[in-house]
Amino acid sequence: MTKPAVVRIFGAMAMTLGLLGLSACQRGGEELQGENSVSAEDIAALRELGETSPTLARVKARGYLNCGVHGNLMGFAYKDNRGQWRGFDVDFCRATAAAVLGRPDAVRFYALTAEERFPALVSGKVDVLWRNTSWTMERDSTGQVAFAGINYYDGQGFLTRRALNLSSAAELTGARICVHGNSTSELNVEDYFRTREIEFKPVILATEEEARQTYAREECDALTGDISSLAAARSVMNDPRQHVILHDFISKEPLGPVVRAGDERWEAVVRWTLNALISAEELGVTKSNVARLAQDGGRPEVNRLLGLEGDFGPKLGLARTWARDAIAASGNYGEIFENNVGQQSTLDLDRGLNQRWNAEQGGLIYGLPIR
Structure with missing residues (x-):
């Protein structure tokens, strides 16, 4: 239509x-x-x-998707020098728009702070959040929002200056720690030091950006937050080589898309778009070969993914080509990861837990079966 x-x-x-x-x-x-x-x-x-x-x-x-993203997180959601939106989460927005409307450019991006994201979603200002948001029990039990999956397994850590020569967060005794207030990061860092009976001086800032800037001005000794956000912060420092992310993980942060509660079908659309991109990597379907595979066909799993067999798209209210359109937008999960935050990007993050489950060094990324 x-x-x-x-x-x-x-x-x-x-x-x-x-x-x-x-x-x-x-x-x-x-x-x-x-x-x-x-x-x-x-x-x-x-x-x-x-x-x-x-x-x-x-x-x-x-005729277009309203997608909530972070406003300025290098690698995940940011505007380049030409004013174009780029990043890991941005590519998932475009894949969702392509799955629903057949066009990856049929999307409007809304830059939202941590405080703005849930009100914007619940009020209907945005249709979905693809915005580094941790799936927690408290958020899941409000009855207002629903998590549609996990697209990035993260954890909280610490960014410090290499000159401090630290090997562990346990050595941050008496340190000033910059942290975004009223966040899971603030709660996690308090738990970490209290259980180890380590004294520290929290420097609580109103926003993530203020926390990063305060650390950059050397008004604290370490910056804490999700490892991915710390890598993003380091990438825009005057000399990224002078800063190091410690190996400690002090929390589990499963990040994923969020929708309004009560619209199960829309939740399913977002969930299966994510899973289509994950399954595409498992099956070897890429941005460059999806058109050929859609023309020539392949294994039954590939044919079901690309709409050559079954009515999986129409069952969600989408076209048969929903998954191939999503893949053609920015590639499969692995391509999106590597291009934006992986070793082909300025963040240079290892896949780690975000490796697919059946890789040589398997991770937690596992596509649900389309059948």
């Missing part, structure tokens, strides 16, 4: 059925003029979609 048709149908449905307001169709006003003839079959189809997933219906009618 073409975008104008979707917008037209959605407008008629909203007027006649009241399932979704015209405000959700943010740029459909001109296209709706003079377009009042919609078949009962089309109205019924979109009505069913609106009943099973209001979010999916709004995204399709709107």
Whole structure:
């Protein structure tokens, strides 16, 4: 179905059925003029979609995805010198847009602070968060949001100056530790030093950016946070080689996409988009060969992934090509990792736990079966 048709149908449905307001169709006003003839079959189809997933219906009618990301985290979500959004999480936004709408560029990015992210999601300002957010029990039990999977296994650590010649966080006795306040990072660092009966001086800052800047001004001896964010902070220091990330992991931080609670079908769309990218790496489907494999076919697992067998896309309210479109956007999981945060990037992070489960040095990345 073409975008104008979707917008037209959605407008008629909203007027006649009241399932979704015209405000959700943010740029459909001109296209709706003079377009009042919609078949009962089309109205019924979109009505069913609106009943099973209001979010999916709004995204399709709107014609683009609203994606919440970090505003300035090198490697994960940031604007390059040309003002273009780049990064690990940004590529997952584009893959989601491609899966739903067939176009990776059909996405609007919203830079959100840690404090803004959940209110923006719950209010409907964004459709999904792909924003380095840890899946915790407290967040999962609010009844307001739902985690759709894990796309990065992280852990909290410490960034210090190489000149201090430290080998362990246990040596930070009496140290000034910069930390983002009202965060899991603040709670974790307190737990770490208290259980070891080590004295330290917390320097609590209002935002992640303030914590990084305070460390850069040498107003604290160490910066604590997710290892990935520490690598990002180090990459933009005046001389990254003068800073070292200690080997200690003081917490588990499973990061993943978040959606509003209560829209299980939309949650499934986001979950299976992530799993399609993971499965693509396992099956050897890449950005460069996905078009050929979609034309020639392959093993049954590949054919199911690419929509050549089965009705997996339509069962979610998507096209048969949903997964191939997602893969074509920025590549499979491994390609997205290496290009943005891996050894082909300025962050130079090892895959570690984010290696696929069946690699020689296996990790925790495991694609759910599409069948």
